[in-house]
Amino acid sequence: MVKLFLLGINSPVLATELKRNLATVNKALRRIRLTMYQDVPQEVFTGIVEVDETYLGGQKNNKRKTQLRKDKGIYGKESKRGFGTTKQPVFGILARDGKVFAELVDDTEAKDLIPIITKRVKSGTRIRSDTWRAYTGLATKGYVHRTVEHQKKEYTKGKNHINGLEGFWGYLKRQLAAKGGIRRKYFYLFLGEYVWRYNYRKPTIKQKTDRLLKQIYTNFGAKY
Numbered sequence: 001m002v003k004l005f006l007l008g009i010n011s012p013v014l015a016t017e018l019k020r021n022l023a024t025v026n027k028a029l030r031r032i033r034l035t036m037y038q039d040v041p042q043e044v045f046t047g048i049v050e051v052d053e054t055y056l057g058g059q060k061n062n063k064r065k066t067q068l069r070k071d072k073g074i075y076g077k078e079s080k081r082g083f084g085t086t087k088q089p090v091f092g093i094l095a096r097d098g099k100v101f102a103e104l105v106d107d108t109e110a111k112d113l114i115p116i117i118t119k120r121v122k123s124g125t126r127i128r129s130d131t132w133r134a135y136t137g138l139a140t141k142g143y144v145h146r147t148v149e150h151q152k153k154e155y156t157k158g159k160n161h162i163n164g165l166e167g168f169w170g171y172l173k174r175q176l177a178a179k180g181g182i183r184r185k186y187f188y189l190f191l192g193e194y195v196w197r198y199n200y201r202k203p204t205i206k207q208k209t210d211r212l213l214k215q216i217y218t219n220f221g222a223k224y
Contacts, residue, residue, distance in 0.1 A: 001025075002216070003209045005032055030189060035215045037192025041099045041199065045121045050094045050165040051129045053108045056176060057088070088187060093120055094165040099199045102172075104188055110134040114141065128162055168198060 004014055015025045091113055092102040101120055105112045113134045121127065123142035129135045131147050138145040148162065172194050176182065182190055200208050 001028060002032060002212050003205060005029060006205055006208055006212075030186070031216065031220055032212065033186075033189035033193045035212055035219055036196035037189055038219070039196055039211075039215060040192075041101055043099075045093055045095045045098070045101070046125050047098070048096045048126045048128065049121050050096065050162040051092070051113070051117060051121075051127055051135065052162050052165045052169070053089055053091045053105070053113065053132070053134075054169045054173075055089050056173065088184075090191065091116060092165050092168065093117070094162075094168060096164055100165070100168050100195055102168075102191055102195050104191065108132070108134055110137060114138070117141070117143075130162060171198065 001014060001018060004017065009017070011022060011025050011029060014020075014029075015022045018025065089105050089108050090102055091105045091108065092100060093116070094100045103116060105116075110133070114137065117127070117138070118141055121143070124144070126144040126146070127135075127138055128146055128148070129138075135145065135147070172191070175194050176190060179190070200211070203211075
């Protein structure tokens with residue numbers, strides 16, 4: 001099952017191929033996704049690191065007030081680009097030429113994001129972000145902080161950009177949109193799945209399958 005899941009086979013097809021009912025397959029897939037979710041990068045991020053936040057799902061008129069304020073602060077007006085939702089903000093950290101970390105957060109103010117950064121990113125690291133106010137105090141925390149001003153339609157200034165993380169957000173949103181709707185209580189599992197898939201995009205299917213099977217056996221005492 002794990003190999004077929006990694007190849008992108010959906011649950012109805014898996015149920016048919018494995019001759020199992022759909023509920024049994026979905027339960028197994030939740031365990032696989034939970035294993036992915038728990039297999040987060042353990043190393044502290046160093047080098048050049050990008051930080052950014054996004055809002056998944058929803059329409060502009062459903063945005064949180066925080067996101068509307070950010071749109072206006074960065075773009076000079078409320079953005080029409082469609083990111084933002086009343087339901088779930090997500091914060092991410094990406095090490096260039098390395099791994100990505102993403103986490104559901106309650107909000108996107110400094111009190112929500114700075115503690116994650118100080119835990120996950122080594123002091124002295126070069127951090128790249130947009131000009132959202134939550135990142136204003138990063139220099140006082142010992143980081144070398146540089147920004148790009150999206151309000152001025154500045155997306156790349158030499159090595160100052162967050163294109164890597166924005167690329168990951170695009171990948172994440174496309175994958176989630178293809179699911180056609182996810183129950184909120186399972187949202188963290190799907191986020192964990194696509195963080196894992198991104199981080200282990202280079203190993204072979206066999207290597208990825210072996211890694212997951214080993215961890216599933218440790219966590220649940222069973223193979224899939």
